[in-house]
Structure formats: C-alpha cells, structure tokens
Amino acid sequence: MFKLTPIFLILLSFISASQLTGCVEETIELRGAGATFPAPIYARWRALFHRENPNIVVHYDAVGSGAGIQLITDKKVDLGASDALLKPSEQRALDAPLLAIPTVIGPVVLAYNLPMIEQKIRLSGDAIVGIYKGEIKRWNDPKLQSINSDVELPDIAIHVAHRSDSSGTSHIFTSYLSAIDEDWQQTIGTGKKVNWPTGDDWAGEGNDGVAHRILLEPGGIGYLELKYAQNAGLNYADLINREGMTVSPTVESVQQAERNTPAPKKGYLKTSIVNAPGKYSYPIAGFTYLLVYKDLSDMPVQKREALFSFLDWILGKGQQEASKLHYTPLPEALKTSVRADISKMKAGLEKTELVK
Secondary structure, X not given: OOOOOHHHHHHHHHHHHHXXXXXXXXXXXXXXXXXXXXXXXXXXXXXXXXXXXXXXXXXXXXXXXXXXXXXXXXXXXXXXXXXXXXXXXXXXXXXXOEEEEEEEEXXXXXXXOOXXXXXXXXXOHHHHHHHHHOOOOEOOOHHHHHOOOOOXXXXXXXEEEEEOOOOHHHHHHHHHHHHHOHHHHHHOOOOOOOOOOOOOOOEEOHHHHXXXXXXXXXXXXXXXXXXXXXXXXXXXXXXEOXXXXXXXXXXXXXXXXXXXXXXXXXXXXXXXXXXXXXXXXOOOEEEEEEEEEOOOOOOOHHHHXXXXXXXXXXXXXXXXXXXXXXXXXXXXXXXXXHHHHHHHHHHHHHHHHHHO
C-alpha cells in the first residue's frame, strides 16, 4: 500500500493552497468622498452592496461637498459627492467633464434646543431669515410668538448655528433664503460657504458638527439634514410654506416639492426644489449627487465594472432603502434619464476599447 510521507504531504498542502488562492476573487476598492448630507444612506448602501458583492468594497469619507468636489477634481477619489451642482468656476477647473448622478432627495430641517418646550414649534420663512440675519435675537420675539400662539416661548437668547466648512447643505439652505428674501439674495447670496451675519461663534463642521453646536446650550438653532437631527435627539420645527400651510419634513412632503417644481427648459435635472409651490410641499429640500468622470478609459476594467455595478445597484435596490432613513427616493422618470446617461458612458468606453 502507498504510504504518505511527510514530504509528500507538504507538497500536497502547497498545491491545494495554491489552487484555493486562485479561486478567491480579487478585492476591488472604490473610494468616494464629499457631502455629509447623504452619509447615513451611503453607509447603508455600502454595507448592503458589499453583502451582495463581497469582492467590492466602497469607502466613503463624509468631508463636505466642497471638499468632495475638490477631491474628484484632483482625481484623488473615484466618486465625488455634493448636494450642489458644480459652479462654472468649478467646471472650468476640471480637465475632463463629470456626470452628476442624483442619488436621493432629502429635507433640511431647522433643529432647535428648547428643553423647556414640549410642543413642536412652527417657523415661517420670514422668521428664519430674521433669525439668520441676526434681527431676531430672542426666542420670545413677537414675530416668533405670533406664529406659535399655543406655545409660551422662553425669554432666552437664540444661538444661531451654521456650517463652518464648504457645504452642500448650506447651499440648499441659502438657496431657500435667497428665494424668499431679495435682500438676502443681493447682500449674502447662495453658496456652499457664505458670510453669515450672525458670525462664526456657533459654527460647526459637517451636519453632525452643527448638531453638536445646537446641543451645547439651550436656545440653539441650526439647519441640518433630518437624519442628523434625529440621531442627535433634537427637535425640529414644522415650516410654513409659500402657500401658508404648516408642513412637516416627510418623504411625502419632499416628494410633493419635487413634483411641484417645474421641469427645467434644458436637461432633466431640477437644480433647485426649494420654496416649491403646492399646499403640501416641504420648502427646504434638495437632491444630492455622486460625481463621476464621463471618460473612465484610464480606470482598470474590473474597477470600472465595479463602479457601474454600484451605480446600477443605487438606482435599483438602493432606492428601496431610502425612505427607511427618511430620504426620498428618486422619481421613476429621473432614474430612467440617469440610466440613459450611464449607458452612453458605457457605450463610449466600448468604442474606445475597440479602437485600442
């Protein structure tokens, strides 16, 4: 009978290990960075996508929209992320065109720290402008009290928090302020970073930084994405929209805002849905985008295929997860248009590969 010698066993184990190693798929890593606004849903998507595709790992650094645009401009990431489309100056800084892919829609809320108040407060556009201009300085100001007649507002100072970094959430919020107040539009304007009339004493980095500033002392108020307010245990105001209706930030009220915003004359992206018409439209909401270079011919084929697979998953299964974290999924017509643009990218790459 054949006897297994120690040397033969060692050789056998080496051959088996080599065969097994050849069967293991190589890990493909994608790197994204940018907006903090969608970070909670992106974290969920990355985890679920990896569960279905164990060989693909998607990393994401929530560093703010401005930083995300800069990183994709410098080609230091595969996916940039921003809640604001690129300005002309940012587009000119690119050495190749980007495709902005909307991923979800979300509300920006006015969260506040008034532990002595049990009832939910209401805020009008005029009141929000007054607070952020520094004209309304105390919570029992007559303008605030008149729209909260069923609540006895406290006689304490208002601490106005805002973002310290270049922020897409700030862009959405200041877009709203500019839309409802001509003086704000002309003197301060819309942007990822503006000169805030109330100063920088209560500025915070990222949505979570703003939440922290609000929590520091009773009287705090600040704008942030809904999920961050919920995670921090903060109350947030119902808002009075342009029709004079009091509206809560819900998936449905954000859907109403998107539906009631007129379609653009060119292209399919609605660049702003703030201050939308309609009785049930929530007034401060916006899209968030992933930014990808249209020409990915320099990217390794396997990595490119992984990126397209992730984008396809986001526009499919990923949308079903959005409302679980209080984001609003994309409308069907918009998803169809985005898929068509991605298909054009793929077709262009296939032509490039044939030429090679």
